[in-house]
Amino acid sequence: MSPMALRSLNLPGVGTKYEFETDKGDTVAIFFTKTGTIQMYTLQKGCHTPSAAEMTPVEARRLGNILTGAIIEADQESVEIAFSALADLRVTIHTYIVPRAVAGKTIEDLRIRAKTGTTVIAVSRNDKNIINPPPSFVFETGDAVLVIGETDQLRLFEREILVD
Amino acid sequence: MEGIIIALFVCLVLALASKYLSLPAIPFYIIAGVVLGKAGLGLVVSDQISSFFSEMGLIFLLFFVGLGLRIDKISENRSAVLTSGIIDLNVNMLIGFVAAYMLGFSFIEALIVAAAFYISSTAMAVTSLIENRKLMMRESETIIWLMVFEDIAMIIVLALLSAGDQNLLFFAAKIIFVLAILYVLAHYGKEFLVSILDREDELPVLFTFVAVLATAGFAMFLGVPETMMVIALGAVFATTDPDAFEQHARPFKDVFLVIFFVFFGITINLSGSVSLFVISVICVLAIVSKLISGVLTGIYLYGSASSGLEIWANTIGRGEFSIALAVLYGSPPVAATIAVMVIVTSFVGSFAAKYSGTLLHGFSGRSRHHGPPPHRMRAGH
Structure with a gap:
């Protein structure tokens, strides 16, 4: 390009x-x-x-999010935070719904950190939130997970982990 | 005091209406003034308080003109500013002056009418480009630089008119003295200025207000025109943090300027001072002469008369600067003429800008379909 x-x-x-x-x-x-x-x-x-x-x-930022590919589906939200004091550090927090293929596996099994560089910071299951799930945490279908990382790393997460 | 409250309340209602109709608000304020004042119902008369507020309005308007004068940016775009600006200045000043002089105004009066006739409203042009979504047109950059040129031309006109019959050398020396003080203050006090502007409390707003007023007061004390000095103050402040100053001065400008416009209307005397014929001729010529300068500019810059029509449509409206000239230097007949000219041209301009697309399509629809694709503004490669 x-x-x-x-x-x-x-x-x-x-x-x-x-x-x-x-x-x-x-x-x-x-x-x-x-x-x-x-x-x-x-x-x-x-x-x-x-x-x-x-x-x-606000609308312009939303358009920007769509154009950078951060928002995949309407029910999956993402927020990008820029820290201008830290050399313009940008991190994105994104929610995903766990698909069937991932259900039953642990964070450790999926090697999320090693493969993508992202971190799962919270899981929401049946209206209960689990903050900082341990590596042994087992996913279930329909879990909403909150993942943090750079935009590129999140894209990798979508490709490598969610579509398994 | 009740007069100001009545006038401001009427203006508030009219401002709402004008935004709803997406028409410029300035003519509404003047009409409100004319209806409420001398020429109309006689409900409101100007007094000491209203003249003080009006003067504030003018001073803050000029302070904003100064803030917009980024000397470095202007010299970077010198050719863009000059080409269209010179055509516009010559055509409109000449037509305005000859017409006014032949219609019976005195030499000085004709000069003031010509200057008011020449200067389009920057506020209306910019609002029209934004609201009608025309910013991407190649002509819109031309229009924006044209407005910058007109601002500079207006400063020169103000300087010449305010010198009057004073000893020019002494006058120039006084102006240079005040300019030097302003420059030294801003240059060596830059860090102090920025530290004040960065505060979260009432200080930035208070400082901006006092700085503008003190400059005007100091200029009056020295016998230098305060109009020039306030513009200079703005230009000097623009070297530090112009956006912050704009933000802090905006509320003052917005309110006082409305008082300025409405009380200009209130003091207008339409009956007897000047004939309807004279006013009508000036109004028609004001529209036609911008058409001539616009088309000439369009042909000169883009080789296209329809580009010229687009420039014309967005620069017909005369506004704040024409009124400033009328208030500062206009005799009653001159003020009445300029008032009507501002009202007529701003309405015509607003419609022309809104429907220029349709207008142009009818005008050159055929050539647009068959001609070669016109050269568009492109990113630099």
């Missing part, structure tokens, strides 16, 4: 503009306006009129 040329521009009185062209020649432009809203424009290659959407900061 070649790095796309991202153009950023400060427009006096309006705000900041980010624009880039995709490999296929479509253009995406994002404006953080001084009024606090975020406008996103997309212009299909060969078209003259862009289409636009205006978002609140």
